[in-house]
Amino acid sequence: MSVAHVDDDEEIQNPGEVYHVQKFFDNEDIYMGQWAHNCPNGHGKYLWADGCMYVGEWYKGRTNGKGKFSWPCGATYEGQFKNGYLDGEGTYIGSSNDTYRGDWVYNMKHGKGARNYANGDHYEGHWRKGQPNGKGRYQWDNGDQYIGHWRRGKMNGNGTMIWANGNRYDGCWENGLPRGNGTFRWVDGSFYVGVWSKEPREQSATYYPSDSQTGGLDWDPQEVYLVSLSDCRISHGEDIYVFPSQKTLNWPCEGDGKENDLRLRKASVGGYSLGSESDLSFDCGSECLGSGRKIDEGMVAKESDMLRGYRRPHIIIKPTKKQGLTISKGHKNYELMLNLQLGIRHSVGRFAPATSLDLKATAFDLRDKMWTRFPPEGSKHTPPHQSCEFRWKDYCPLVFRTLRKLFKVDSADYMVSLCGNDALRELSSPGKSGSFFYLTNDDKYMIKTMKKSEVKVLIRMLPAYYNHVRAYENTLVTKFFGLHCVRMSGPGQKKVRFVIMGNLFCTEYAIHRRFDLKGSSHGRLTEKPESEIESTTTLKDLDLNFIFLLQKSWFHQFCSQVDQDCSFLEQERIMDYSLLVGIHFKEISHSGEPLNTRANASEVQPPIGNGDQTSEGAAPCLDVLVNTNWWASVRLGSSMPAQAELTVRRNNGESLLVGEPTGECYDVILVFGIIDILQDYDISKKLEHAYKSFHHDPTSISAVDPIQYSQRFRDFIFRIFSLDI
Structure with missing residues (x-):
């Protein structure tokens, strides 16, 4: 491929040919680099009049590939870009030395990553939509640390807090505080075990002194909340005030038809309808420049959700x-x-x-x-x-x-x-x-x-x-x-x-989708198009395009029971079992598509007739509160009301077991259970593991040691079942 050099005042003879240009725009922006189809295409450098700069790869007028974006306040991002967004692996270094290294999705920290905060705190683990979510470790600058589960930036689920003085708490957390069963241990060996709550009337526990300790307990459990946790505040770090995707460009990008003015346009991208043209626009200034206002993080997240470059599964x-x-x-x-x-x-x-x-x-x-x-x-x-x-x-x-x-x-x-x-x-x-x-x-x-x-x-x-x-x-x-x-x-x-x-599927509800889930990826795809999927088709891990949101009481019961069942199977040297999940969509349109809803699970309706599919305009059901027979039939794994949130997989991550949540939810009834529990890890399975490990990633195959299988199975199940908040 030849590259011609053209000055700003020279006329480009063939728009389809790649040129090396220098462009000086009326608003004092400057572009230098490869150019084709009347926009940057290849490697180039763009300098905005306000001091922002991008150096890296371009594709059809948008930052795409490897590149570096810098702000005039000294902050930089270096890593992967996609369609103008920070997307892929990348490193952000803030002006106050706040640093994040890890995965990004549409301008948000999403996936695995580590962040060093300006105040000396450090978090390493999973992220979702810009916040710690999933398993992770947070260490404060004073030496305290928390290791466990997170949700929306707060400690939530099972976890351990270890203080710098040697004391520790192991147990349940909710919304950043101990809540539920747990144990507080002192460094001298004494401990306090029971039910924890910020409300004293809800707390019930027993103190056990160490062998060397004499006398009673001269300690108020509320000190954990008032004193021990008082310094354990999670840092929010430095905000990014303007993203490359929000900067004004001086050419029509493909599909725009006009200059990119940073408005949400009427479009349908990957199946997501954005509606009519919005009056919401972004100020390209930055607080670190002293000009303009701070970009609303919620609006950025909303834009990122709507402008995903994914194709929505057609169900x-x-x-x-x-x-x-x-x-x-x-x-x-x-x-x-x-x-x-x-x-x-x-x-x-x-x-x-x-x-x-x-x-x-x-x-x-x-x-x-x-x-x-x-x-x-x-x-x-x-x-x-x-x-x-x-x-x-x-x-x-x-x-x-x-x-x-x-x-x-x-x-x-x-x-x-x-x-x-x-x-x-x-x-x-x-x-x-x-x-x-x-x-x-x-x-x-x-x-x-x-x-x-x-x-x-x-x-x-x-x-x-x-x-x-x-x-x-x-x-x-x-x-x-x-x-x-x-x-x-x-x-x-x-x-x-x-x-x-x-x-398992003996229920008065019609089962519309069924999945056999192991937590492994090798051979776990049916490769059936939507048109060939029947209600009796058993789909597998890589076919799964939902995460399931359970009410609080059911979610905690579910997590506890999965742990107990997996421990039992692990002790019996059993592997290769599955979680069989059946889904009944409560509302289905006349065309056969489940309807996107966001009803509270406590308002779920009882079944209609024999559980056949309902449609738009169907007669409303009786209030479930008076339908005691239906409530009596609800058991863990049997006729459980829930929300199924649609997920999609990125084009470069088709082998990922869990896709990205879209926010599109459906009211569903779930039935599920652990099946195929009679395969022990015998010599044939050991040989199968050895053989397949030579040809495939050992972590992706089903035949693994029962201890490894149990842990992988739990990790996967706890990613696709979540708490509905």
Whole structure:
């Protein structure tokens, strides 16, 4: 590519050719650099009359690529630009030596980054829309530090404050202060544990002295709020008063049609409608120059949200379908279905004395299994039937009978669902493991065929599983109701082992979207266009385009339960499990698009009819406050009202697990649970990890050590589920 040199007063013969120019504008701005299509294109330097300067890459009249912008007050930004915005990795150094190094999105600190404040404070961690948000560490200049979760620039969630004198607080935080369960420890070993609150009447805790301490506690817990935290104020740092995207330029950028006067124009960028031309304009002066007013940070954020260069996902909700093919006479598995139903009816219907929830160790013994022969003509213990002869085995029948009692499953209803006149339905294709799935006609239960290795894992972990689900009634792990084996007579017939589980998606709400989420990226994309996504399509991590906002009480309960469940699975050396999430959109337009709403979750409506999709103009529902039956059905992971905020992925970050929030929210009902919990980290998984690690990023693959898997899974889940404030 040749570059011609042209002075300011020379005429450019071919606008499409790249020239090196010097431009002196009437407003005393100066540009020197590469020029094409009547605007900067390539490398160039622009000097504004007020002293601001940009040196770097340009594309079609906008700063784009690597560059450096400097302010007359001495502040500088050096890093990535995109369409005139600070976007990508970059470093900002303020006039007072306030420094930020990290990720930017549309002029805002967003992603991972570290900031050194002018007063000596330091923060390193995650950012969102210009504020600490997510996991991060803040260290004050006096030596105090906080390590934990943040939300909107304040300590929020689980975290630890360590004071310079050695004292520390571990526990829950809310809006910058301890709130909820926590422990305050003194350097001498004594500690104060319980419920914390700024309001004395809400605080309840117990003091435990150290071994070397004598006497009682001469200390008021409110001192933590009044004294210990008094110096721990978060610095807001130095503001940027004008951004390169807000500076006046002297040429029409592509798509503008006129000089860039820094107004919000009527346009549609990446699917975001900006409406009519706004009277809101930005003053290009800067407070550090002593001219003009400070740019409103909220307006900058609003402009950044609306002017995203992303393409909004186009969501179309199709009519829901019933899963599976009914197993009728002539189906290859028809006799197997009959055998399953006969065996289950025999097992569940057999008389048994009332059982206590306190089971003896012998109940979990693998030898506690019963083989029963089912001849067609019947026997002393079995009825006659029209199927072939088969043998039936129950594994640990007393344990599963007690589990059904624990899960409040009525035996009669259980038998009607599984063994009634209605046939089972077989899902169209086997799972990744080769297992087949069957659904009862009422959708309450799922039957999964199992490999021998999976049966061994379930039997091995059964005592711990029983204790876990007994201790946590809101556990999200799969509910198991029975473990059986069938062997039909005849040459070549193999044993068919199967487990009966609760169907997570048995709900009166229509499930419009479903996601199987592991927290890994390799192979976690369905690659299906929107037009091919059905209500029964199971999408994966890289298909996820939402984050879910829960009410405060549910969010804290959710976080606690996920931690408990993951700890249990980690202890049992289980990996490769998933969070299965089903979404019901409460309001859908006539064209099949979910409606953008921002209703308070406490005002959520009860379901209409059978949960079919509603539309604009639909009749209003009854007040949920009087619908006690509906409220009674709301459990953690079951029929939970929430907000789903739409996210989009940047063009250069398609492999990111979580996209950028757009502010576009939908009223939804969620169902979710942890599934596929029978894969231990055996030799085959270790070999799979070793092999894939040679070809892919080891952190992106699913087959990893259970401890690593648990931590990665939690980190991911706590990023896509958030507190609705």
